[in-house]
Amino acid sequence: MNILGISAYYHDSAAALVRDGEIIAAAQEERFTRMKHDSCFPRNAITFCLNHSGVGADEIDFVVFYDKPFLKFERLLETYVSFAPHGFSQFRIAMPIWLRDKLFLKNLLCKELTKFNKQVDWRARLLFSEHHLSHAASAFFPSPFKESAVLTLDGVGEWATTSLAIGSGNNLEIIKEINFPNSLGLLYSAFTYYIGFRVNSGEYKVMGLAPYGEPKYADIIYKNLIDIKPDGSFRLNQDYFDYCAGLTMINNRFENLFGGKRRDPAEEITQRHMDLAASIQAVTEDVMLRLTRSIAKETRMKNLCLAGGVALNCVANGKILRDGQFENIWIQPAAGDAGGALGAALSAYYIHSRQPRVVNYEGDCMKGSYLGPSFSQKEIESRLNKLGAKFETLKDDIIFKICAQDISEGKTIGWFQGQMEFGPRALGARSILGDPRSPTMQKTLNLKVKFRESFRPFAPSILQEHVNDWFELDRESPYMLFVADIVKSRRIKNSEQVNQLFGIERLNLVRSEVPAITHIDYSARIQTVSKDTNQRYYTLLTEFYALTNCPILVNTSFNVRGEPIVNTPEDAFNCFMGTDIDILAIGNCYLKKENQDQALMRNYEMAFELD
Known part of the structure; x- marks a missing residue:
């Protein structure tokens, strides 16, 4: 059985091919187009996957998209209604794109897939996975664990921003979620933006900058921006953010709270920016540690898998490892949206098609993550x-x-x-x-x-x-x-x-x-x-x-x-x-x-x- 997974149209488009449960090939579209975080339909990545595997387009049993556009559209509409009339300008920009393309994504995907083979009834072979299920599948199914807790943290999928799944054999079920607009990923991205880096790209700069500072602003974050419960669940105070209905991550109240305007990317990085980075990094680590401790206590699992963009915060990952709540931790190397393409394909094979799963206890099934093009x-x-x-x-x-x-x-x-x-x-x-x-x-x-x-x-x-x-x-x-x-x-x-x-x-x-x-x-x-x-x-x-x-x-x-x-x-x-x-x-x-x-x-x- 050949299954093609696709992520596209938001950021970090990618394609992955799974054959009878084995990961054969995977690549991000940006590597071919030379456009960082390219969000376009991954035509080049798909072409590579097919050529590398020797699989013809007509031999693809399923094509799986990594999230569900109707659920995402529902979230956008409900958010705009909740914040109306604020955010009308954003609504006016977004709606034509959704009504023309994204809402009818099945038509758009079939049109693109037809370019690979006109004779195939792509509509009959097209499946849609949920965003956090794709992330969780990308982490659990390649892992060396027969069973595991799976924590996914990112900006937002359809509704979920944080989810807990339980994986066992070829089964994977999400059992808990924290939903938009409460998002650890978006909180981190808000500070990425405020410190003067690019959202969905510069978060790792914040992590690298943090050790140069001290978490002097952590108390302000705790008192004003986020309410964290002992089990790690949290809510964000939307009075300080603009990502729900506006065009930026933060508003004037956020800037006033931290004593100044957003840093222009051309401006010098000062000690204040380093302290801001240290502060949001400390709060992020606190949330993640509370979450993983409560998950360990609740599930009594020995293994933990991590996925989603926040799972690329390797400083926090190291602290979770040293915290010792889990005997083993495995993180999907393509933890962001690109990895969603792989997770979508794997979820179709194991969950949709109910195929048996053989666990490689001596190591994972990612082949070192060396899954892209090579040259003789x-x-x-x-x-x-x-x-x-x-x-x-x-x-x-x-x-x-x-x-x-x-x-x-x-x-x-x-x-x-x-x-x-x-x-x-x-x-x-x-x-x-x-x-x-x-x-x-x-x-x-x-x-x-x-x-x-x-x-x-x-x-x-x-x-x-x-x-x-x-x-x-x-x-x-x-x-x-x-x-x-x-x-x-x-x-x-x-x-x-x-x-x-x-x-x-x-x-x-x-x-x-x-x-x-x-x-x-x-x-x-x-x-x-x-x-x-x-x-x-x-x-x-x-x-x-x-x-x-x-x-x-x-x-x-x-x-x-x-x-x-x-x-x-x-x-x-x-x-x-x-x-x-x-x-x-x-x-x-x-x-x-x-x-x-x-x-x-x-x-x-x-x-x-x-x-």
Whole structure:
């Protein structure tokens, strides 16, 4: 049975193909169109899934959309009526789009699917899943658990913003919900907007900025914005928000409450903004911990799965893990709306079609999340030649040694190997790599390669068998979704005078043996690397370890700020030539910057909008 899952028309469109319960392929549309968070119908992602799997469009048994537009329309109408006449301008903008396209989404989807095969009766094969059920299915069904509690937190689906589901075998049922307008995701996004970052894109910046501040505004948030019960359920005070019927996240009362206007994205980030970030991060962690503690007590489950955009808050995830309420936690690596496409397909297979589920107790079923396009060595060489690139083709044992040597000498490497990752994290297939021991690597990567704010931290990739030697983590973290601290023996103690520094002044302090991946609070967002899921990346790390006695590499996504992660060799070469990346390794092709035709150099600093 072949099932195609689709998410589209809101943000982060994607497609995923499931065959007899096995996840065969998945990709976000943005990687093909080069438009960050592309919301359009995922034509390119679907084409990839079909081509990669060798499945013809006529062989698709079901196409499943990841939410139910009629329920979402119901929520919009009820919200507009509740807030009328306020919000009429937003109503006037939204209604024509809904009445023309979104409300009759079945017609629109069938029209798009017909372009793949005109002979298929797509209407008979089209299903719709609920938004939070899609999220929950994306987390539970690929997990290594026979049964589990499943917590989904995001902005909003149809009505639900927070939900608890119970998964057992091939069954998954949502048993509790918190509904719009009460949303932890939208609360976090309101502060993202207020601090001057882009909603649905800049939330991870708030998380990265938080350790530079103190939660000085947490009491104001508790007293005015959110009422949290002991079990984690909550309500938001809508007097301070404008997302229900307006065109922005917050209103003037919100700005007055926190003592100033929203930060313009071009303005300097001050200590006040850092304290705001620390405050909303602390409140978010409080809500999530209360929720997970009450879920553990109520369900008596040993396992927890997480999904939804809020599940990408890896700092909070790390605290849930250390809280110890659950023996095992598994988080969908594509936890946002893109992952909804995968969950929709899986829900159709297991819930709609009632197919049996075989659990892989030795690991999950995501295949390391390496589910996207790949290119043969022959194809890579052909494409690079057409671009005019100058390269050597090296054997495996040579390219790994040379690249490890280059990194140890302070060079940055664009690493393009195998199948592209599904989800927002680069996991060693489309990555930019550096030496974690370098005290200047973080600044170099942020300012000269990524063209982004200097405060943003970088993640370590570490050989799985060495994680306990470097981090306070007792398990694998293959998807970079848990934050843990550097072990005390690896930290470098600073003088009391240095410890009096505040905010961004603390950025360049050397805090550990691996300063490039150590955040200012001694934490790191960890990716453990296993030879079972990514042999090539594991081999590179092994070579670097043999050379330096350090089993860690700096790993950041292969792109610049505002650009989707590179998908093709052409994308990789263009990014290489538009930044200060020193070396490019695509398959077995090895490229040095100084050997390239200078006429091919690009300026990538302003090539993409601010993220």
